[in-house]
Amino acid sequence: MKKTTIQDIAKAAGVSKATVSRAIHSPQLVKRNTLNRIQLIMESRDYVYDAVAGDLARKKSSIIGLIIPTIKNSIFSSTVYGIQQKAEEYGYTTLIGNSNYDNETEIRLMKLFQQRRVAGLIVTGLSAGSLKRIESLVQQEVPSVVTWELPDTDTVSFAGFDNFKAAYSMTDYLIRLKHLRIGLIIGPYTKIDRARKRFEGYLAALKNHGxxxxxxxxxxxxxxMIDGKEGMHRLLSLTESPTAVFAVSDVLAMGALSAIKEKGLNVPKDISLAGFDDIEFAAFLDPPLTTVKIPAYEMGQLAVKALFDLINSGSKSIKQYRLNTDLIIRESCGEPEGNKGKSIQRNE
Amino acid sequence: MKKTTIQDIAKAAGVSKATVSRAIHSPQLVKRNTLNRIQLIMESRDYVYDAVAGDLARKKSSIIGLIIPTIKNSIFSSTVYGIQQKAEEYGYTTLIGNSNYDNETEIRLMKLFQQRRVAGLIVTGLSAGSLKRIESLVQQEVPSVVTWELPDTDTVSFAGFDNFKAAYSMTDYLIRLKHLRIGLIIGPYTKIDRARKRFEGYLAALKNHGxxxxxxxxxxxxxxMIDGKEGMHRLLSLTESPTAVFAVSDVLAMGALSAIKEKGLNVPKDISLAGFDDIEFAAFLDPPLTTVKIPAYEMGQLAVKALFDLINSGSKSIKQYRLNTDLIIRESCGEPEGNKGKSIQRNE
DNA sequence: CAAGAAAATGTAACCGGTTTCATAATCAAT
DNA sequence: ATTGATTATGAAACCGGTTACATTTTCTTG
Known part of the structure; x- marks a missing residue:
């Protein structure tokens, strides 16, 4: 049984395809009478609009592509959620691709989405290479926005935050608590720009405090989490182990926490622990985790906003949203034992 | 600047559209020489294949639609991940919709995907209504498979597990530990079939033990998590509070755990706590959470397998995968205090 | 070298819609 | 009833590919 097309409807209603098309999209252009007849026939024949054909004819689609590192970390889920919510308001659906933190895959996905003629693309880029790629996409008239970072460019729209500053402020906080040996458990910063920026933020804070x-x-x-756990075990087995550890992702922090507990140590008495992201469970850990809050959801929403500005302006209006991160002080960090009152050692 | 089409390529290469089309999809049908020429021209003009037009002409798409309750719970993320991985092997991309546990939205999404002419649909259905809807989709030749449950039908493919049994076995386990007052923190079981089945499993276990x-x-x-926390607070403020609580979702359990700790109680000494799902962090909680392991990832993979069987057989080959769940015993459950040795009270 | 087979390419209809422009129908007002 | 404006509809080209079938080219081989 062939699928019903507007052609079939048209014939049955004794009108032309054009009229049926109008009945669907601009009913006010069709006479009441005709409209009713057409609608009735569509009902009775289970007509289902073909969005593929529509998109082709109209030369535009109502799908936006989204590339994130992984759907498995709930912090990205929040962004995805923000994006989907906002996109839906505009009547768009979201096609999601996971790069799995892999550059090749990321590029492959961009191409794929471009072939699908997505209305626009939102990318949580990985490396400087991603940016180049996106700039070229924009030139090829695929409206694209970058998220989760602040790319250094004025030709690309983005909704992001300052990874350097975020990591800096947490490290600074730990130092002010008088920690001198601060461990860092961090993602692959040689591959991922965001991680590198955070690493640099950590470094800069140390340096500033000498x-x-x-x-x-x-x-x-x-x-x-396993990585976080193993990482923490490594740090704890150091001859001179750190008094505080900054796990640059709450997921890592959670793994780290379990390693600490396994060793029978107490947070924050024996060791301070800080996270990054402020995913939902951070507040529910024992002790509640001090972390950096990333406005993941809002970022998603703004990314969509930036994207639609781009789309509606014919790629003219470039929006760059810089969001703030917040230090969320909970109970997982304190002053180092035995260091109370001691002033910070400087190396000059 | 107009986009380059195969027409343009054809003209530039002095061949017909058909040959270009072949060069793209079946290069072995094109003479070496011509092929090279065409490919060179495609390169130089940044030709990007139009998958929308292709899908239309070919009358099939390489997108599969996926409907889940929410992307925010990492347990569904695992299923999504499994689906995406497998789908990719077959060269398909995934369009994801969140129903937010809402029936209307779910239906809207199904229609949307049907309009998009997805190659197939994977649905984590909510209610009996979902099933009806899916049966009708299948009739309209939209290959569809249900996941996360075992629908009672032989016309629909699925990859799921027995929610009743899973909940039964955990409740049974708690009872065997000699718990008599077992609290239940559970999702909206009036709206969601899966939750209702679990509720019934709980009930049945109680009943079987009198x-x-x-x-x-x-x-x-x-x-x-907040819901879990509030729920647990409610249970703890009961005159006769439960000795064990079964939170039918690890996320709820985590919230519950934090409530228990807030009250200064110990798990499992003062109260036992069990979860459901076995998401990654369950093993990392303090204490590690006893829970029911749902094979979320595998389920996603099998759902895709079932879907492609359906697609390739012209909706003839119906596959029904019944996956097992496992009781994962960790440290969050023990015998109730003061009840040791006491035998179970029966109400007959 | 001729002839038949195999390989390479072209022609044109088609997928299911949209949209411009022209034409026909309806309406208001003189 | 006539005219001009307004509203409703139709005809046909188009979107960018695919593919069945026909035709041409190239290859084998006697």
């Missing part, structure tokens, strides 16, 4: 950087305190790993 | 069902011990709520 603290020497100790490479032994850095654990580079992937973004799972 | 324990009277106390409505005061049931908290019906949504699926966030």
């Amino acid at each position: 603290i020497v950087y100790d490479p032994d305190l850095i654990v580079e790993c992937n973004y799972t | 324990i009277v069902y106390d409505p005061d011990l049931i908290v019906e709520c949504n699926y966030t």
Whole structure:
């Protein structure tokens, strides 16, 4: 049984395809009478509009493409959610691709989406290469916006936040609590720009306070709880282990926390722990996690807003949203034991 | 600047559209020489294949639609991930819609996907209404598979597990630990079939052990940590509070756990706590959470497999995968205090 | 080299809509 | 009833590909 098309409807209603098309999209252009007849026939024949054909004819689609590193980290889910909510308001659907933190995959997905003729693209880019790629997409008239970072360009729209500053402020906070040996558990900062910026923020904070950087305190790993746990175990087995650890992702922090507990240590008495993202469960940990709040949901919404500005302006209106992050002080960080009152050692 | 089409390429290469089309999809049908020429021209003009036009002409698409309750719960993310991984193997992309546990939205999304002419649909259905809808979709030749449950039908493919049994087994386990007052924190079981099945599993276990069902011990709520926390607070403020609580979602359990700690109680000494789903963090909680493991990832993969069987067989081959759930015993459940050795009270 | 088979390419209809422009029908007002 | 404006509809080209079928080219081989 062939699917019903507007042609069929037209014939049955004794009108032309054009009229049926109008009946669907601009009913006010069709006489009451005709309209009713057409609608009745559509009902009775289970007509289903073909959005593919429509998109082709109209030369525009109502799908936006979204590329994120992974759907498995709930912090990205929040952004996705923000995007979907907002996109839906505009009548758009979202096609999601996971790059799995892989550059090749990311590029492949961009191409794929471009082939699908998405109305626009939102990318949580990985590297400088991503940016180049996006600039070229924009030139090829695929409206695109970057999120989760502040790319250094004025030709690309974005809704992001300052990864450097966010990591800086947390490190600074820990230093002010009088920590001198601050461990860092962080994602693959050689591959991912965002992670590198955070790493630099950490470094800069140390430097500003005149603290020497100790490479032994850095654990580079992937973004799972297991990684966090293993990373923390490594730090704890150091001859001179850190008094505070900054896990640059709450997921890592959670893994780290479990490692600490396994060792029978107390947070924050024996060791301070800080996270990054402020995902929902951060507040529910024991102790509640001090972390950096990323406005993931709002960022998603603004990314969509920026995207539609781009779309509606024929790629003219470039919007760049810089969102703030917040230090969320809970109970997982305190002054280092035995260091109370001691002033910070400086290396000059 | 107009986009380059195969027409343009054809003209430039001095061949027909058909040859260009072949060069793209079946290069082995094109002479080496011509092929090279065409490819060169495609390169130089930044030709981007139009998958929309292709899909229309070919009357099939390479997008599969996916409807889940919410992307925000990581347990669904696992299923999504499984689906995306598998779908990608087959060269398909995934369009994701969130129903937000709302029936209307779910139906709207199904229609939307049908209009988009998706190759197939994977639905984490909500209610009996969903099933009806899906049966009708299948009749309209939209290959569809249900997941996350075992619909009672033989005309629809699915990859799911037995929600009743899963909840039954956990409740049974708690009872065998000698708990008599078992609280239940559960999602909106009046609206969501899956939740209702679980509720019934709980009820059946009680009944089988001759324990009277106390409505005061049931908290019906949504699926966030806050809900779990509030729910647990309610249970703890009961005159006769439960000795064990079964939170039918790890997210709820985590909220519940924080409520328990807030009260200064110990798990499992003062109260036992069980979850459902076995999301990644369940093992990392303090104490590690006893829960029911749902094979979310595998389920996603099998759903895709079932879907492609359906697609490739012209909707003939119906596959029904019944997956097992496992009781994961960790440390959050123990015998009730002061009840040790006491035998179970029966109400006959 | 001729002839038949195999390989390469072209022609044109088609997928299911949209939209411009022209024409026909209706309406208001003189 | 006539005219001009307004509203409703139709005809046909178009969107960018695919594909069945026909035709041409190239390859084999006797």
